[in-house]
Every structure is written in C-alpha cells, then in structure tokens.
Amino acid sequence: MNKFSKHKHLITAYIVSFFAIAVTILPITWLFLLSIKSKGETFTKPPKWLFNPTAQNYIDLWDNDLFKDTFVNSFFITLISITLSIIIAIFAAYALKRYQIRFRTAFMQWLLLAYMLPEFLFVLPMFAIYQTIGIYDTYIGMALIYQVHVLPFSIWMLRSFLEEIPKEIDDAAYLDGCNPLQAIYKIYLPLIIPGIVATAILNGIWIWNELAIALGLTFFDAQPITVGVASFRGYASINWGGMTGSAIISMIPMILFATFAQKHIVKGLTLGAVKG
Amino acid sequence: MKKFILFIILSSILFSFNIANAFDWKAHSGKTITILMNEHPVLDGVRSLIPQFEKDTGIKVKVNALAEDLFFDRLEVNLRGDKGADAHFCPMDATAFNQYSADLLQPLNGFLNDSTSPDYDVNDFPAGFLNATNFPGGPGSNYYCIPMSFESYIVFYNKDHVNKYLGGKLPETMDELIDMANKVKADSGGDVAGAVMRGLRTDTNIDTISGLVFNAWGARDIEGPYGVWFDGDWSKPRLDDPAIQKGLSDYAGLMAAGPSDILSYNWNEAGNAFCAGQAAFFADASLFGPWFETDDCPASKGNTGYITLPPQEKGGTSYTANWQWGIGMGANAQEKEAGWYFIQYMTNKASEAIIGTFHGGAGRLSTWENQEYTSTLNSDYVSATLESMKTVRTSVVPVDAFNKYALEIMDVILRIYNGASSADATAEGNANFKKM
C-alpha cells in the first residue's frame, strides 16, 4: 500500500508540473514565433500559425553593435552585483542571526525601506552625485546602486535560511571553538546553499531586467540590455522582429545561469550528514 | 595716384575680409560631440549623413538613441546634470517651454548670428515653426530649437475599404466622416474598424485633439499664448465654447467608430491597425504616411489615400494643428560650438532635402519645392500635407505644466465617449482647469 501511495503522489506532481509548464511556456512560444516572422506577418487577422519562418531577425541582431555592447554590459554588471550582494549579505545575515544587535529591528526595517524605493524617483538625487564622483555610466556605479534593491532582499533571505538551521549545530560550532569566519565558511555556507542559489538567481534576474535605474545612470559605456531591447521601439512602428528576437536572446543567459545554479538546490543537502 | 592706391588698399582689405569670412567648416576639427536622440525616421536620415559630416568638419559624433518615451526620461535627467549632450532632439512644445523656464536650454541666436554659414537662411522655415520655441516671445527673444520635422493632422483612408463599403465616396464634412466610419463598422459586422484613433488616457494626444478642435474652431482668431483653450486669461478656460465642444465630440465620435478596445490604443496600436488594413480611416499625424507606403504595411502600401480633415461645412475650409520635432542644445553641453556645427549642418537646405526623404515632414519651405525630396513621396500625401500646411496652427500652449491641462482635455473626450453630453463634460473640464 505504501509503495502505491508514494507513486500516486509522484504522478500528481508530474501532472501538475505538466499543466504549469504548459501555462508558462505557451506565451513564450508565441514570443518566439513572433521573432521568426517576417515584417507584415506580425499583425494579421486572424493570427497566423503557419508561415514561412525566417532567421533574418536574429541575423540582424548579430550585426547590431548596440545590442552586442549592451549584452556585454549587462553581463558584467549582473556578475559584479550578484557577487557583491551575496558576499556582503552572508556576513550581515550571520551577524544578525548569531549576535544580539541592538538596532536589529530598525536595521531590518531600513532594509525594507531601501527595497521599496521607487526606481525612477531615487535615480534623480543619485544622478548628480554619480556625475560628481565619477561613477556615472560605469559598471561599478551600477553594481553599487543595484545593491539598494538586491542587498536587502539577500540579507533577509539568507538570514531566514540561517534561521532554519537547528540550534544544535550552532552549539556544536561554538564548542568547536571556530572563529566566525571559519564557522561561516565551513558550517553555515554549505547548509544554506539552496538559499544562496535561489537568492542569486532572483537577484540576477532582477538586475538583468532592470530598466529605470539604468536609464538614468548610464549613457554609453554601461548601458544594459534592457535599454537595448527598448531601442527597437521606433517612432511610427515597432521593430517587432528585433524586439522579440532580442527579448528571446536576453533570456538565454538567465536560463543557462538558472539551470547551472539549480543543480545546487538539491534535496536534503547534507544537513543530517554534518550533524553526525 | 594717391586716390588709386587708397582704392587698391581698400579693396584688398575688403577682399581679404571676405576670404576670412568664408565659412570654415573645419574650425572644430578633432572634437567629439554627443547627440541624444529619439528613434525616429529623422534619426535614420541623420545617421545616413553622419559619415559625410565627420569628413566635412572633422568632428566625431557619438549618437545615443532611445525609444521615444525612454528618450524623454533620459533627456530630462540629462539636461539637469553637470554635463549634458551637445545636441538633442527637441520636442517643440510645452516640454521645451518647461525646460526653458528651468534655464536648461541654450539660446541659439548668438550662434545664428556669429557662427553660421551664410547660405543657411534660417528664415526659410515658416515663422510659425520657428516661433514654437521662440522664448519668451516678442522682441529680444531667442530661438531654442531649429525645426527638423513637422507633422500636421490629416486623415488617412484605406482605399479598398472605402471602395467596398462606401462605394468609393469620400467624406466632405467632418460629420460625414463620422457617419461613414460608423457605416463601415456596422456593414462589416465589426470586422473592420470604421476609424482608429488614439484612445489611451494620456496627455500626449493633445496635438491630434488640437487638430480636430482647430478644424471646428475655423477661421476665428486664436490669441496667443493662451491658445484656443483659454479666453485671454489663464483663469478663464473656455472648454464649453460651442466650437470646442464640437471638436471634442468629433474626436469622441471617431473613437466610437473604432474597435472595442480603443481605450488602450496609443499611436502605435492605432497605426498598426491601419497599417494592417484593419481600419477604414485614421486621423492623426501626417508623418505616418511614408510608413504606410513601405513593405512593413503590405495591406496599406499603394492602398492609402490622404485628405485633410474634412471641414465642418460642405465646401468650407479645413483647419488643423501642427507640431514639430526640432534639434536643440542643453545649457550644460560641453562642446557648444561644435554642437552648433552639427545642428546647422543637419538643418541646412542640402541636408534637409536628404533627411526629409526619410520622414516626409520637411520643415523648410524650399524643400517642398525640391524635386529630390518630393519625388520620393506619395503624391497624394504631398498634396494633402501641403494643403494642410496652408491652414496649420501650432498646438503649443506655453504655460507651466500644460500636460495637466492636456490630460484633462483627454478626460473630457473620454467622458463624452462614455455617454456624457459635451456640455456637461466640458463644464466639468472647465471646473477642473480652474482648480489647477
């Protein structure tokens, strides 16, 4: 009886997955179809399923220097931002969990306040400062400003995952007499890898898709891919092929990153083993 | 003898003076300028000329171009920094006025007088176009933007639909246009939209709206700077004037002949619908014309007709509004002289004829007589636009935060569209105007 009910739950899980995937993927499929349609076929009544596909849009993107530049910019900005946020957040989360900080509540509320700042509003004051300091339109400038959004999220997330760790492990770490850095590196880090990965993925996606801040604080050198995609919105007409094609392409690095990173969100990661 | 020598000396002085004054295009060779522009056919034209410009002047050009709404955001932020672009696409309306009021724009008269090539002829632009950004208005004012492209508000029609549902007959009055649009919508079972318009609730529809309102306003004077919306004083809005009521109702009437989700239509959706042959009529900016004749629009290429806004009475005169894109310079530009060279180069007679072929809305009167320009455009488009140019008036109202008023005007139209009487809707509009 046990074996059957175990399979039954797996089966329902697969069925649910199937429907969920169908719902999520169908619009994306349409996005892809749009990107291989030629001009004049994008808007037809009724909408066309069958048509002659063309790769011309993608070829044009390959030749599009602006798009390529923005792609590279986004890559580096995202990389730097994620790295910064995770490293800083781990230490902050550990400090918040492990020690009695006097201003803890105020600090965590401030984190939420920073997170909720509407992007276009807080670009304005930062614009002047950035030009003065000279980090306007730079990778590091963008990585810093993005911390306003990703750092609070990372700190809250990692702290929450640290909270899940049973007290016995904390005590064990104490008794072993490791200093904080060792404790973090040897004990806590491996235990919260799923949490770190989830945070990194979500941060990466948010930064990669961010537009308002990028619009205000970049110009040529650090202009990210979101501005590049938006540039296909012409005056009289939108270049649908270019826009959908670039949207598809801009998803690919994220998909690769998520696939690769998710191998680390694996069940029952050694929590029991470490305890032993 | 002495007189002869004097004569020789004087004439040689004059001669060398002239040589020295021959315009030196290479005066700023080696500099690099930054241009902030909007993705627009004008930009396509400019881009085609940049290599030649760089060769002729030795000035290197870096172009930063964005989709229109993003461009506006970036422009506003850019003008307020320490260092800005050296030339930018300038919307010649209240936006420029607000920027001027905040001391963000560079006055251009100094450049026009001192550093301009003699064959430039700034007065080749219609006074109405230049005055759109002549601030503060009146003697002693400065030009802040030079026109690059203009649009007037006309009506496009799909020849196939007009032939099929209307027997090829064109409307001779505005009311006829609305009736015919409704007829197309009804007879096609809702399959074909009688008309498409910008129905989205935004302040940016004000120029098209002004076109229809001016058409109802007729030959009456419009006292600047109050525009048609105010009666000689900012505290006296007159939205309930019968002509304005008619104009706004005309707009709502055309919307009613449109598709059921017209409330989410911005110029892009409306243009797309017409381009794909899904609408019989489209009243909006003339600039769409050249696009409808390209391969992007197989259903409207060679199938589009162009007329001015039908007058209120049979045989009457059609009136409409105009709006321009221009090119200007921020007060915080770093390379002002070199930037001016770019501006005058791209707006002189030779360049405009070329750039004009990309967008079909050249600003200079001489360009419209230039075969090189007019031959690339659909002849019906040219004649309709030229005819509209005879009676265009600017839709610009230079007052702070005009966008708020513009949004309210669109709200009035939406109230009429939803069934309110034009008297009630405009009375409410007046009340809201007074609160601002």
Add this chain to the structure above:
Amino acid sequence: MKQTPYFFLLPSILILAFTSLYPICYSIYYSFFNWNWGNQKDFVGLSNYISLLTDKKFWIIIKNTFVFAFFACLIEIIIGLLLAIYIDRLKFGSTIIRTLLLIPLMVSGISVTMLFKVILDNMFGIIPYFLSFIGIKSNFFGSYDAAMPTIIGLDVWWQTSFVFIIILAGLQSIPSEPIEAAKMDGATEWEITRYIRLPMIRSLIFLVLIFRSIDTLKVFDIVWGTTGGGPGLATEVLQTYAYRVAFSFLEMSTSMTIMVLFSFVVILLTAIYSKFNKEIYE
C-alpha cells in the same frame, strides 16, 4: 570579539547609507516644497500631503493599488506554494522542470508587457481569436472591468515563480530526519507537508509575503505599458501616478510626497505582519 557583528554589518550599512539614505532624505525634504524640477522651490509645509490626502482621485488610486496587491499576492503565494510542494517531490527531470517554470520571471518588464499586448489584442491577438471560437467576445486591456483582472493575471503569470523558487529552496533545505521518522510512523505525504514541512518554513513564507507585498504595491511596468493607468482611472496605481506626476506634470514635490506616504504604508504593513509572525525581526 564584541565588535565582530558590527564589523560584519559595516559593508552593508555603508553601501545602503550611500545609496538609500540620501534619496530618502532628499525625497522627504522636497515633499515639503512645491518644486517643479526647475526654478520654483518654495516651502509649502504640509500642503502637498493635505491636497493628496483630500483628493478623491488619490483614494481611488490607493484602492486600485491595494486591490491589485492583495489579489496578486494571494494568488501567487497559493499557486507558488502548491507548485513548490509538488515539485519538491520530484527527482527525475526536476532541474528541467524547475528551470522551465522559472522562465516567465526571466522575461523583462518591457517584453512581458509587449508580449501580452500582442497576445491579448482584440484585433490580432491569439487568445481573443481562440475565445471567439467558443463565442466569447473579449476585451482585455480596453475594458473598464476587465483591465485590472487582466493585469493581475499578467503578474501572476510573470511572478509566481518568485514565490515558487524561494519556497522550493526552503523545502529542499529541510532536514530529512523528522520526515523519515514521520514516514515510519505511517504519515501520508500531505500530513507530512502540513505538520512538518510547512511549519518549518513558516518564516520563509512570511518573508515571501513581505517582499511580494512590497513588489505588488510598487507595480509599474505591466500597468504603464499595457493600459497607461486606464481606461479612465481603472488601473492607475501609486507608481504610475507618481511617475505621471513627476515626468508629465513636472511636479517633483508631489511625486516625492507620494513616495513618503508609500513608505508609511510599507512600514505599517510590516508592523502588521510582524504581529502574526513574531520571529520576523528576531
């Protein structure tokens, strides 16, 4: 050693101070003026606050914002939670399934808006086309009644994976001992989920609730790009209004007043949440 925690917190404090303190103070400061992003900068005290809070339109906008946030959050958390519970069970093919489910999140705001405008367009859209076969005449973004639900649906499609991936990571971090023990005792899968798994990730669920709440209250892209806040005021939310006021009307001060009011809402909300989950701040 006593300095260690403060030392660990220093980088985050420094960076956040640099990037957030100045904008926050700047906004609070200018909310007491009538700054028009130009030369007009007179002190007006609380009059921005008073005129906003007494404006009927503003309360409609607040209502819209909360309606959107409430339904979007509710649906996303329920679906995200269920998805996480089910996918947690899978081993075979789970990486692919998880990545596929994450894909909507990877589409940028502009692309999502553009895509759904096309898909749901009355004239050219594929979904109205299918609906017409079963006799439904649809009007998504252009209808007063359907616009908000459509946008909520859009957000659900787009952001549910956010909930999903966090809860999933939480579920996968649960130690296996208590679960094995429960299975030995004969508990069913759902009983295990209900009595062991969910309580263990309780604070994580609240965390997701907090962040989704803030994100949905802050919604901008998918509203501005599809309906521009319309038809009428049907979908105008706090952010679209603040943006319109700032960039169309150039009333910077009013926009910043809205932001300050918004932060009060957020603080209030988190205070309420912490009543339900005492451990949030601990």
